[in-house]
Amino acid sequence: MREVGQARPAKVMALLIIIKPKIVDPAFPTYIFRLKPKEEGIVYFSFIGYFTEQTTSLFLQVPKSRNQTSGLGMGELEIDKHVQYVLAVEKKKDDFESLVMEHLRMNGAYWGLTTLDILQKLGSVDQDAVVSWVMSCQHDCGGFSGNVGHDPHVLFTLSAVQILALFDRLDVLDIDKVSSCIAGLQNEDGSFSGDIWGEIDTRFSYCAICCLAILHRLDRINVEKAVNYIVSCKNLDGGFGCTPGGESHAGQIFCCVGALAITGSLHHVDKDLLGWWLCERQVKAGGLNGRPEKLPDVCYSWWVLSSLTIIDRVHWIDKDKLAKFILDCQDKENGGISDRPDDAVDVFHTYFGVAGLSLLEYPGLKAIDPAYALPVDVVNKIFFGR
Amino acid sequence: MHGRPRKPLKPEESAASIDKANKLRALQSQFYHIHHNKIYDKEALDLSAKLLEMNPEIYTAWNYRKLGVESNLQSLSDPDSIKSLLDEELRVVESALRQNYKSYGAWHHRKWVLRKGYSSIEREFRLLDQFLKADSRNFHGWNYRRFVAALQNVSDEEELKFTTDKINANFSNYSAWHNRSVLLSHLLNRKAQGFVPREKVLSEEYELVHQALFTDPDDQSGWFYHLWLLDQTVNQDTTLLISSWPVHGLELTLSNNRTEDVRLSSPFPAFNLDNFVHKEGVPLILYFNQAVEGVNSSTVTVNSMLEKNENLIWKPLSTNKSGKAHSWMTYLKIPDVRNSALKAHTIEVSLGHSQGIISSRGCHCIHPTCFRFTLNLQFNDSENMETERSTEMINWKDENFVTSDAFLQDFTPTLLRFNQLTINEGYVSTISNWHVETLENEIALFRELLSEVNCKIAKLTLARLLMSLDIVMSSGAICKQRTHTKEVLELFNDLVKMDPVHSRYYKDQHSLLLMEQVTSDEESLAKHFWYYKELTSSLSQTNFCLRLNKLSLSRIGFLERLLWIQMLDLSHNELHSIEGLESLQLLIYLNLSHNRISCFTALEPLRLIKSLRSLDISYNEIGIHSIDTTRYLCSSPLSHTRASDCHVEEHATVNVEVANYWEALLIFKDMRLTQLDIAGNAVDNENFRMLLVKELPSLLWVDGARVK
Numbered sequence A: 001m002r003e004v005g006q007a008r009p010a011k012v013m014a015l016l017i018i019i020k021p022k023i024v025d026p027a028f029p030t031y032i033f034r035l036k037p038k039e040e041g042i043v044y045f046s047f048i049g050y051f052t053e054q055t056t057s058l059f060l061q062v063p064k065s066r067n068q069t070s071g072l073g074m075g076e077l078e079i080d081k082h083v084q085y086v087l088a089v090e091k092k093k094d095d096f097e098s099l100v101m102e103h104l105r106m107n108g109a110y111w112g113l114t115t116l117d118i119l120q121k122l123g124s125v126d127q128d129a130v131v132s133w134v135m136s137c138q139h140d141c142g143g144f145s146g147n148v149g150h151d152p153h154v155l156f157t158l159s160a161v162q163i164l165a166l167f168d169r170l171d172v173l174d175i176d177k178v179s180s181c182i183a184g185l186q187n188e189d190g191s192f193s194g195d196i197w198g199e200i201d202t203r204f205s206y207c208a209i210c211c212l213a214i215l216h217r218l219d220r221i222n223v224e225k226a227v228n229y230i231v232s233c234k235n236l237d238g239g240f241g242c243t244p245g246g247e248s249h250a251g252q253i254f255c256c257v258g259a260l261a262i263t264g265s266l267h268h269v270d271k272d273l274l275g276w277w278l279c280e281r282q283v284k285a286g287g288l289n290g291r292p293e294k295l296p297d298v299c300y301s302w303w304v305l306s307s308l309t310i311i312d313r314v315h316w317i318d319k320d321k322l323a324k325f326i327l328d329c330q331d332k333e334n335g336g337i338s339d340r341p342d343d344a345v346d347v348f349h350t351y352f353g354v355a356g357l358s359l360l361e362y363p364g365l366k367a368i369d370p371a372y373a374l375p376v377d378v379v380n381k382i383f384f385g386r
Numbered sequence B: 001m002h003g004r005p006r007k008p009l010k011p012e013e014s015a016a017s018i019d020k021a022n023k024l025r026a027l028q029s030q031f032y033h034i035h036h037n038k039i040y041d042k043e044a045l046d047l048s049a050k051l052l053e054m055n056p057e058i059y060t061a062w063n064y065r066k067l068g069v070e071s072n073l074q075s076l077s078d079p080d081s082i083k084s085l086l087d088e089e090l091r092v093v094e095s096a097l098r099q100n101y102k103s104y105g106a107w108h109h110r111k112w113v114l115r116k117g118y119s120s121i122e123r124e125f126r127l128l129d130q131f132l133k134a135d136s137r138n139f140h141g142w143n144y145r146r147f148v149a150a151l152q153n154v155s156d157e158e159e160l161k162f163t164t165d166k167i168n169a170n171f172s173n174y175s176a177w178h179n180r181s182v183l184l185s186h187l188l189n190r191k192a193q194g195f196v197p198r199e200k201v202l203s204e205e206y207e208l209v210h211q212a213l214f215t216d217p218d219d220q221s222g223w224f225y226h227l228w229l230l231d232q233t234v235n236q237d238t239t240l241l242i243s244s245w246p247v248h249g250l251e252l253t254l255s256n257n258r259t260e261d262v263r264l265s266s267p268f269p270a271f272n273l274d275n276f277v278h279k280e281g282v283p284l285i286l287y288f289n290q291a292v293e294g295v296n297s298s299t300v301t302v303n304s305m306l307e308k309n310e311n312l313i314w315k316p317l318s319t320n321k322s323g324k325a326h327s328w329m330t331y332l333k334i335p336d337v338r339n340s341a342l343k344a345h346t347i348e349v350s351l352g353h354s355q356g357i358i359s360s361r362g363c364h365c366i367h368p369t370c371f372r373f374t375l376n377l378q379f380n381d382s383e384n385m386e387t388e389r390s391t392e393m394i395n396w397k398d399e400n401f402v403t404s405d406a407f408l409q410d411f412t413p414t415l416l417r418f419n420q421l422t423i424n425e426g427y428v429s430t431i432s433n434w435h436v437e438t439l440e441n442e443i444a445l446f447r448e449l450l451s452e453v454n455c456k457i458a459k460l461t462l463a464r465l466l467m468s469l470d471i472v473m474s475s476g477a478i479c480k481q482r483t484h485t486k487e488v489l490e491l492f493n494d495l496v497k498m499d500p501v502h503s504r505y506y507k508d509q510h511s512l513l514l515m516e517q518v519t520s521d522e523e524s525l526a527k528h529f530w531y532y533k534e535l536t537s538s539l540s541q542t543n544f545c546l547r548l549n550k551l552s553l554s555r556i557g558f559l560e561r562l563l564w565i566q567m568l569d570l571s572h573n574e575l576h577s578i579e580g581l582e583s584l585q586l587l588i589y590l591n592l593s594h595n596r597i598s599c600f601t602a603l604e605p606l607r608l609i610k611s612l613r614s615l616d617i618s619y620n621e622i623g624i625h626s627i628d629t630t631r632y633l634c635s636s637p638l639s640h641t642r643a644s645d646c647h648v649e650e651h652a653t654v655n656v657e658v659a660n661y662w663e664a665l666l667i668f669k670d671m672r673l674t675q676l677d678i679a680g681n682a683v684d685n686e687n688f689r690m691l692l693v694k695e696l697p698s699l700l701w702v703d704g705a706r707v708k
Ligand SMILES: [Zn+2]
Pocket: A297, A298, A299, A300, A339, A349, B002
């Protein structure tokens, strides 16, 4: 690093410092430089850019502002509005946005119902109607589809089983039939396909493992191979991808860490390395993103927080700031939570926001289990009950 | 739904949405008809294509098209018509991806078609170039690229070059850095041509990543790659034994004599047999520099005159079921000395002379090590070896602890010997000048960057580099003064202020380093030694206590230096976890009061300490938190690591909701505590105590009150 002289860009006295010659073509050297303000307090950011010996003008790139606006003051969770919103979503079918979600209504029902349970309002739902609709989505193979008329898939089979667990109605299931269907999705290398069409993803490993554990049928699959496959998707940053070599992503990390937790295999996780990567998902404004240099989004409140909770590193983030970010994403008039402040709400982000607040121990909410993604009392009943 | 503004739709938008919905609904109901009736003619396929263009996420429609392809392929044999049939699928996928490039179903459909082997891979690379240009972080695109590269047998070298191009186009591309780390580790591991020596390759990578880091220090993309390079630089494959109990050269006196006053004699080598030696025998503990497996009677040779110690059973000290651990232990059986003429036994432990101990990184290299210690047996016939252990109650108040110069003087030589671990004599580190120079170069570079910009990750990286240099320089030695500890502690203090959002991450790192400092030599360790005076003569040999209280510790570490501790005071810290404490296999008395332990499950490491009798966890946070962050770090039915053995009916006599206390029962059931202090926790109430007393027959005192 050496100083090469002084420049006067933007009326600011600054030192021009060559940081690194970046030699792509030796005949045409490019330098990366930084302009360092000479007097403190004049500029609050540094300029970064490139120039070449042939360049006479400088192209300056101003970094993103460091202080993002913090939004309005800390609000309260509008529990009643959110309950009304979730109940209304179920009935709303006429607009395009509702219709494009129709094929994954089973997921939607799980998100909505779990939200209601965390808000302690599951009683406002017609249980029998939901259970009979869920069962109408079961196929001969034992798997469930996203809605009536669609094909079965492990993503929806898990949601169906979770819904039945919420209502303590697992008794309506032919457990062996469902388990056989899931066990049949395991491949030779331990991975899981989502359905008969063979898409492989660690998300499906999680769905299969979580579902079988709830049904007390983990012995139906080769757990060791399943774990080894997940471990083969571990990256050098400590995170996990959807297949071996895939980039780490908070959603994928939740699936892999959750599956490893359920199978007692967390020793495969480098808790400090992954914990640091995950806690660095929190941006200054308080929200969490899902990958480096991405925007914060409420849904990562769940994926990042649950993973951090499972590996006991959740104290590495600022919980108050995150709670504030989630609360700022509420639609205080009509209920529901969106991905970012002032965006349109949906049931997916409403669930992840409320579940995130539960993990943050927001008062008045039921505690949620970070691995099974069901309220703790529901999980305890499954594993410690009669 | 992402990035859609929250505003009520204008009437015309609302009408358009309903109009669009009607169209989609009509298509959908026609689609159900063709799907359920298995109609795969052109008209039907066109209909499904239209549906997918409108909503690429309808997975069932992709399934339908696959069924259609399979059905229509049956009547085709000419490769050209097969290809054109499949090309139509690729066209549908492409237009769906232009609608939504994140559609899992569309990408999978494309892979499914490509696997049939009729399509041009070149076209796929061109398509990918477009998608990765539009969004260079699209992980579907990157996954698909790995897929087609494998299909085409594109070399890792070529793909590595692609990442170089992507990185040079824009340093802020975490996806490219990630892919680079994957490819490069393959190439390095198989020592591909042009990728040896490793040192040369890593040096070039440092050069590349510096450009990114110095261009925009606040961009995270390159920093994680730099951390990986650092790991590649300092990571040593060789497994070393770094600590043991008993230590090399120790003369250990075992006696069952309760009356002899050994208070002011050197406390370390004298142990009263029934204060810590279990019926099983004398614990023998090995501590390695990394978690290992394969420690057994064939990989570790124990030579002694003692009988019945040929087939020792070694156990990993770990709270998980991996079978791997940093520390391993076994029990040496003590002969019945009344029948033995020999009172002093030399025991030699050697390992590493044969293969079989494997590190968690899968490495078989272990440095051969041998150490010796002596057991002096002084048993008095008149004493009954089977007497129950003494049942004194510990009171941890400050007045009961004194420090004495005489005591410490006597103590220091022992400590000195304890610290002179000669077990790795002859170990030639694989650390070369290159390692040291690289680290020093990095340190200089980041010091310079920090002189210009105040960047938190640069500061954290500098701290990590300094710690790595210290480790590299002291490689193989357990307690060698680290030269940069003070500076690094300061860096972490700065970071706490600079980046308050992650302050507890830096505090944890600070705490670990503080533990390092405190335990690094005799002098600093001796400052924390106290003498517990309340103990009556029957406990006289366990009368010294390591007090690491009031140090603001939030995390503990370097326990390999404390394997011999029997009484430990960690009170008045900020601990919420005691991960690693399971290595202290001689621990009898433990004070964890006034910390931040929030769940019983956090006490899991204690389940492995069979010698523990007295535990103080008063004034913690047990019972006030709704979320248990160690729920999956302990053995339980939830993680399928332990069968559920606490059903509600069994406890019907005690009027408590047992499901609420399953953690406490799982943790305490295997322990043989005589004293438990639990006051000052929200969980503490009359019912809970009744349950404890009922379930834990060994318990004599709860919160200072005699319960039996
Ligand atoms: Zn989102």
